[in-house]
Amino acid sequence: MHANLRSFIEQLRRAGQVVEIDAPVDPYLELAEIHRRVIEDGGPVLLFTNVKGKSFPVVTNLFGTVERVDMAFGPKPEAVVRSLVHGMDKLLPPKLSGLWELRQPLLEVMRTGTKTVPASQAPVTQIATTDVDMTKLPALTSWHLDGGPFVTLPLVYTEHPETKEHNLGMYRIQIYDKNTTGMHWQIQKGGGFHYHEAEKRNQPLPVTLTIGGPPALIVSAIAPLPEMVPELVFASLLMGDKLKMTEVPNHPHRIVAEAEFVFAGEVPPHIRRPEGPFGDHFGYYSWAHDFPVFNVKQMWHRKDAIYPATVVGKPRQEDYYIGEYLQRLLSPLFPVVMPGVKALWTYGETGFHALAGAIVRESYYKEAMAHAFRIMGEGQLTLTKFLMVTDEPCDLGNFKQFLEIILARFQPERDLLIVNDTSNDTLDYTGRKLNHGSKGIMLGIGDPVRELPREYKGQGIPGMTDIRAFCPGCLVISGPSFHDRPELGEELLPYLNEHLAEWPMICIVDDAAIAEKQSSFLWTVFTRFDPAHDLYAKSTIVRNKIRYEGPLVVDARMKPFYPDEVETLPEISALVDKRWNEYFPKA
Incomplete structure (x- = not known):
């Protein structure tokens, strides 16, 4: 589909889905509040052309509807995945007739990868400097308790120091000063694994930070891919073409030729600095903790670079729509990777890792529990806090229906397992300690064992209002x-x-x-x-x-030791109310 960000923006503009805001807007709190109101109403892409104190325009809400996510990638990636999965029996063992029948999706896969182009064909190299100043970026401070401005759509590229296997991940970047940022490598993330290996060797880890580029890079960076699946190849599959890269001096990585900005540097070993707080996609703040530091040494950007950003907070935000798309795209692969798992869904409203649901095979006693263990041991699914499992076909996206099916079959003496003292998502503070928590598995299998009440007809419960x-x-x-x-x-x-x-x-x-x-x-x-x-x-x-x-x-009450919910300051809400007609004079 789109080889760069501006190709996508132009498609959206032709569809009437881009609104330019020419009024001056502050990247500190004001811009984020405008964005939040627009995405809540299912509104358009916002192109801020007059960001106070900055020389680059900001574009937000690129993926804020199902329609726009589909426009970014088209139907082809989903069709290719479905075709390959449905044709697995024809590929194993490979036969000429089966290969011919699947020639089209196989050709799409064979076209994936990267290709190196000269700097003359790489718009991102139009401006190059070692005099880096990250503070010139129109990075957003989205919530008033945030520790500073953050790059909120960062594409962080690293390579394993020995095998050179690569990872492209989205790890938030807090800007500290001109050439220093935080590097929020959470547990169970590929970039963090690479840094762990470099730190064991007492070596700095080279890092490339990309902002903008093909929309497929953004989706690939957050996709829960198996470790052996390269994100750049996956991005190429979404694009339907090879990803153009170019070589640059004094840095070991090639950079994305069609990016808007690229920053190169390294993360030194054994150095930590407080990072955060940050209003995160769980809808709460994540507190300040010590994280590695990114020392930025070089920068490249287009002459007319556009800075893409997003805002996270209480669902539903842009990350929800991207996550839903990835589940649609990758769900046919789950039965291939985990035989016996017929369907799997994680719930964006919970931050994805807090709750997952699955439909599995139950051909012998408690086979479902074995499949639950398999799910809990797969890649980023190891961060799942609570897993509900049934063998009854249903629409997992309809959680009310799914929970009803579980509860009608749930036998607590048999079907509830709580695993104490485990790892926990870095952004989930319910476990009382960073990266620590527990897990629960709840089964609802076989025939119903009870008739469920549909409404409460009893007397009041003591103390309840x-x-x-x-x-x-x-x-x-x-x-x-x-x-x-x-x-x-x-x-x-x-x-x-x-x-x-x-x-x-x-x-x-x-x-x-x-x-x-x-x-x-x-x-x-x-x-x-x-x-x-x-x-x-x-x-x-x-x-x-x-x-x-x-x-x-x-x-599930708020506990005093949980981080605060993210809330808009009253004065920022009043400011945006007052200026709304300035932002949208034609509305």
Whole structure:
């Protein structure tokens, strides 16, 4: 599809999906608030041509609708993946007739890769300098507690110091000064693995930071690909053409020829610096922690470079739509990589890693649990906090229906497994310690074992002020805050087991009104509990097995030790209200 960013912007412009904002806009908080309001309304791409104190325009909301994501890549990548997966039986073992039948998707795969072009054919090399000043970038400060301006669509390229296998990842970049930034390598990320190997050798790791370029690079950088699948090759598949690269002096990596900006440097070993806070895609701040430092030594950019940016926060933001596209694209591969797993879905409303659902094969007793372990051990899926599994065909995207299927079959004494003291997503603070937490697996397999209640008809629950049903079998209740009654989950167990045993799942939240919308329920519940700390059920220990009984109680209230939710400052909201007609005089 698109070889560069401006080709995509031009397509969007022809479709009437680009609005230019010529009024002066501050990259500190103001620009992000405009973006958030527009994406919430399903609005257009925003091209800010007059960013205060900066000489480069900013484009945001490129991927803020399903339609625009489809425009970026077209139907071909999904068709190629489906064709290859459906034709696996014809390829193994390879036969001439089978190869001929699959010639078209195989040709598409054979066209993938990179090719080196001279600097004269690489627009990114139009301006080159070693006098780097990262502070001239129109990098956004999106939330008032952010530690500074961040590059929010960074494409970070590294190579293994020994094997030279490459990784392209999206690791946020906090700009400290003219030539120093943070490097937020989270656990279970390829760039972090490369740095680990370089640090073991006491060597600096060369790094290339790309901003802009083919839209396919952005998607490839966040795709949960197996480690052996090169991101640049995957980007080429999405583009339908080879990715153009060019060589540059005094740096070991080729750079993307059609990028808007490229920065080259290295991350030295054993040096850390506080990075953050940052309002993240979980909808909360991630706190300041020590992370490696990127020393920037060279810069290239187009003469008329455009700076692409995004804003993250409470779902749904752009990352949600990109994540949904990647799931559609890659879902046919899951049964190939993990035989017995028929379908898999992670929920963008929870930040993706907090909750996953799967449909698996159950041909013998507890085979589903084996497939759950397989899922939990696959690449970035190892960061999954809570996994629900059934063998009943359903639409995993319809979480209410999926949860109803689980709860109708859920037998707590058999189907609940909590694994204590595990790694946890770096951005998920429910585990009480950075990168630490626990995991839960909940099965709902076989035939239904109960008729689920569809509405609550009982009396009030002691101490609770609101009671609502989210779906059949799942009750949402609210009352005292965690600060006032931290042991509420444990205290309610006897009453719930006696009077609400027919409800297999009961969620304690700060406001039961979240039960009215699937997105609110998912975001609130699954970003606010740790399985080991915050799940309650009547239990006994039989030899080495914990046997759970009765309703599963989830304490999903905000805890005092969680980071704050991201919220717009009232004065920024008032400023944007006041200036709205300046931004959009033709609206």
